[in-house]
Each structure stands twice: as C-alpha cells, then as structure tokens.
Amino acid sequence: MSSTVSSLYPYAMNDTSVILRALRTAGLVGEDETPAIVPLAGGVSCDVFRVALAGGPVCVKQALPRLRVAADWRAPVERIHSEVAWIKFAAGVDPLVVPEVLAEDRTAHLFVMTYFEPDAYPCWKSLLRDGIVEPDFAAAVGAAAARIHGASARNARVARQFANDDLFLSLRIEPYLLYTAQAHPDRAPRLRAIAENVRSARIALMHGDLSPKNILKGPKGPIFLDAETACYGDPAFDLAFCLNHLLLKCVWKPENCRAYCAAFAALKEAYLARADWEDRAALDIRTAELVSALLLARVDGKSPAEYLISDADKHFVRDAARDLLAMSGLRLDALLQVWKAKVERR
Numbered sequence: 001m002s003s004t005v006s007s008l009y010p011y012a013m014n015d016t017s018v019i020l021r022a023l024r025t026a027g028l029v030g031e032d033e034t035p036a037i038v039p040l041a042g043g044v045s046c047d048v049f050r051v052a053l054a055g056g057p058v059c060v061k062q063a064l065p066r067l068r069v070a071a072d073w074r075a076p077v078e079r080i081h082s083e084v085a086w087i088k089f090a091a092g093v094d095p096l097v098v099p100e101v102l103a104e105d106r107t108a109h110l111f112v113m114t115y116f117e118p119d120a121y122p123c124w125k126s127l128l129r130d131g132i133v134e135p136d137f138a139a140a141v142g143a144a145a146a147r148i149h150g151a152s153a154r155n156a157r158v159a160r161q162f163a164n165d166d167l168f169l170s171l172r173i174e175p176y177l178l179y180t181a182q183a184h185p186d187r188a189p190r191l192r193a194i195a196e197n198v199r200s201a202r203i204a205l206m207h208g209d210l211s212p213k214n215i216l217k218g219p220k221g222p223i224f225l226d227a228e229t230a231c232y233g234d235p236a237f238d239l240a241f242c243l244n245h246l247l248l249k250c251v252w253k254p255e256n257c258r259a260y261c262a263a264f265a266a267l268k269e270a271y272l273a274r275a276d277w278e279d280r281a282a283l284d285i286r287t288a289e290l291v292s293a294l295l296l297a298r299v300d301g302k303s304p305a306e307y308l309i310s311d312a313d314k315h316f317v318r319d320a321a322r323d324l325l326a327m328s329g330l331r332l333d334a335l336l337q338v339w340k341a342k343v344e345r346r
Contacts (some may be wrong), residue, residue: 002035013259016037016049018038018062018110019037019049019051019060019108019110020034020037020064020109021108022037022060022103022105022108022110022112023035023053023060023103023112024091025105026102026103026105026112026250028053028058028102028103028112028118029053029320033054034097035051035052035054036051036052036054036124036209037049037050038051038052038290039048042058046061046063046064046080046226046228047061047062047064048060048061048062049061049062050115051112051115051232056115056297057115057117057118058102058112058113058114058115059112059113059114059115059269060098060110060111060112061080061083061110061111061113061284062080062108062109062110062217063079063080063109063110063228078109079164079167079171079228079229080109080110080111080228081104081106081109081111082162082164082167082227082228082229082230082231083111083226083227083228084101084104084111085161085230086162086164086205086207086227086230087099087101087113087227088101088268089148089151089152089158089161089205090224090227092151093147093148093151094144094147094148096218096220096221096223097144097148097222097223097224098224099113099114099116099222099223099225099227100113100114101113102114116136116216116218116223118216120296121215121216121217121218121223121287122212122216123212123215123216123217124137124141124212124213124215124217124222125211125212125213125214125215125245126262127217128212128246128249128253128256128260129249129252129253129307130257131253131259133254133256133259133260133262133263133264135259135262135263135265135266136220136266137217137263138246138263138264138266138267138270139266139267139269139271140221140222141215141222141242141267141268141270142222142239142242142266142267142269142270142271143270143271143274144222144224145207145210145224145235145238145239145242145271146270146271146272146273146274146275147206147274148205148276149205149206149208149235149238149275149277150204150274150276150277150291152204152205152232152323153203153204153235153277153278154203154204154277155204155205158205158232159202159232161232161275162205162232162233163231164229164230164231165199165231165233166233167229167233168199168208168229168248169199169232170205171228171229172198172207172208172229172237173195173198173199174302175297175301175302175303176293176294176302176303177191177192177195177198177293177297177301178191178192178195178300179297179300179301179302180293180296180297180300180301181195184296184300184322185294187322187325187326188216190289190293191293191296191325192327193288194290194293197234197286197291198233198234198236199233201233201234201255202232202233203233203235203277203278204232204233204234204235204277205231205232205235206229206230206231206232206233206234206235206237206238207224207227207229207230207238208227208228208229208230208231208237208238208241209226209227209229209241209293210224210239210241210242211241211242211245212242212245212246213226214226214227215242234286235275235277235283235289236283236286236290239268239271239283239287240287240288240290240291240294241290241294242267242293243264243267243268243287243291243332244290244291244298246260246261246263246267246303246318247260247264247291247295247336248295248298248307248308250309250339250340250343251313251316251317251343252305252307252313254343254346257340257343257344258340261336261339261340264336265333265336268287268332268333268336272284281331284331284332285329285330285331287332288293288330288331288332288334288335289325289330291323291324291332291335292324292325292330292335293321295317295321295324296317296318296321296322296325297319298317299314299317299318299321300318313341316342316346320338320339320342323338323342324338325337
C-alpha cells in the first residue's frame with residue numbers, strides 16, 4: 001500500500017502525536033489504536049522511529065532542519081521527499097535494493113517505510129567494524145549502484161525530476177568539498193575544481209549518501225537507505241563516497257586493512273564493469289580524485305568520520321589525502337596501492 005498524506009496539522013519535530021496522526025490519515029493505524037512509537041538511534045539528519053503496528057513494525061523517518069553535527073549545518077526539510085522519489089525510482093530498477101514506501105506526509109516531512117529487523121538485515125558499517133568483510137557483498141553493492149545509475153543516465157525526464165542542485169550544494173558540495181578547501185589553502189584550487197565538476201555534471205541520478213552506514217546486508221543482497229540528498233549529477237560521487245569509507249576503515253581497524261582493500265577492489269570492478277553510459281577511464285579518474293577529496297573532507301569537513309578519534313589517525317588521513325590530491329590522472333587501482341602502502345608503513 002502506498003499513499004500520500006495531505007495533512008492540516010502544523011509541522012513539529014520529534015512529536016509522536018504528529019507521527020500517529022500521519023499513520024491514521026494514511027490508514028495504517030485505526031482511530032482507536034495507539035501503537036508504541038520508539039525512537040531509533042543513529043540519525044544525523046532525521047529522527048527515525050520504529051512503530052509497532054498490528055500487522056508488524058514499520059519505520060517512520062522525519063527530516064531535521066538542523067543536522068546533528070558539531071558545525072551549524074542546516075538544510076531544508078523538504079529533502080525527505082527527494083528520498084521518497086529516489087526510492088520509488090530505484091524500486092523500478094530493482095525492488096529488492098530499497099524499502100517499500102508505505103505513506104508520505106508532505107506537511108510533517110516524514111514518510112513510512114519497511115522496517116528491517118537488525119538481526120536479519122545488519123548494517124554494513126557494523127559488519128565492517130566487526131571484521132566481517134565480504135568482497136562478494138561489496139561487489140553486489142557496486143553492481144546495484146551501477147544499475148540505478150545506468151537506468152537514469154542521460155535521461156532528461158529523471159534529470160528534471162531530481163533537479164535538486166541547491167539541496168546537493170548545501171548537503172554535500174559545500175560541507176564536504178568547499179568547507180574543506182577553506183582549511184587547506186594550498187589544495188583549495190583542486191578541491192574547488194572538483195566541487196565545480198560535481199556541481200555542473202548532468203549524467204545520472206545520484207543517491208548522494210552511499211556509505212556503509214546506509215546499506216543493509218539482506219538475505220538477497222544490499223538494501224540502500226537514506227537517499228535524502230538524491231540529485232541528478234555525477235554518478236562518480238556515489239562510487240567515490242562508498243569507496244572512501246572502505247579506505248577509512250583501514251585506519252579505524254588496521255588489522256583488517258587487506259580485507260577492506262579487497263572489498264574496495266571488488267566494489268570498484270563490479271561497478272565499472274556495468275558503467276556503459278560513459279568512457280570508463282574518464283569515470284575511473286574522476287572517481288579517484290573525488291575519493292582523495294572526500295578522504296580529506298572526513299577529517300576537516302563539516303562531517304568528520306566519528307571513528308577517527310586520535311590525532312595520529314587524523315594526521316595520517318590528512319597527509320595521505322593531501323598527497324593523493326597532488327597527483328594528477330590517478331586511477332582507482334593506483335590510488336588503492338598508494339593508500340595500502342601508506343597504511344602498511346605506519
């Protein structure tokens with residue numbers, strides 16, 4: 001069942017009465033029912049709740065106007081409706097890689113979707129943290145992302161639907177690339193050029209936040225969540241955003257470095273093998289420079305990686321990223337070898 005709720009009550013954040021009203025209007029909850037609404041941990045840009053309906057639990061996600069990070073980072077709450085649209089598009093490509101949207105409320109800026117039990121659908125980030133690194137699953141992630149990009153590539157209708165340039169600028173380009181450029185004046189011209197390339201690209205539909213924390217490992221493969229930064233732009237950004245996290249895990253859990261690098265290679269190979277919408281060498285080089293920039297951004301951008309705690313780890317990532325940014329024409333295989341060698345020399 002899918003419906004769009006047109007609500008009359010005022011927008012309010014983290015208000016379970018608003019959530020209950022939306023569920024009742026959507027026909028998911030009866031007037032005499034008051035299901036348990038439990039907040040879930042981990043939301044940076046949204047409040048997320050598990051709601052125990054009579055027919056089984058569902059998940060409710062509501063956008064926050066100010067993100068839960070140290071910097072003052074605000075974004076329009078309407079972005080959550082871009083996520084709904086992205087989920088519906090991706091479901092048309094492969095319904096197994098996304099949750100089902102059960103209802104959407106455009107006044108309270110929330111939507112209702114499938115709830116995935118953590119025991120059956122573990123978060124990929126948690127698995128990677130625990131040393132459970134499966135290159136085959138990484139390859140499945142790369143293949144699924146490429147299918148979605150390929151289905152949307154050079155599609156004028158999709159480009160018009162997801163012309164969320166201002167949103168992507170405020171949530172990705174400015175906090176990750178331009179903010180980082182301010183901290184590194186000698187790398188600023190390169191970072192700003194990379195940012196401009198992403199900002200001006202009109203190639204395919206991006207998820208915008210394709211990281212292990214937003215990917216579940218289901219019985220039938222990966223499930224992508226949290227696409228509120230979806231925008232028509234450069235698919236290299238999605239690929240780089242995910243690959244970047246696999247490299248950072250080498251610093252977080254160095255004992256698993258070789259396994260993370262194998263996952264990096266598997267994801268990259270599976271993705272590029274299906275990237276038939278443009279020259280693969282150009283896509284490879286563009287992705288590599290974005291990986292380099294994002295490594296630096298996860299130390300000195302508005303959203304630093306929360307597991308890079310020690311100064312030594314931060315200095316290592318910062319110095320390595322700066323070195324990579326100084327290299328021109330670098331491809332992903334070469335970048336991986338440089339990174340691996342640096343980690344092993346620590």
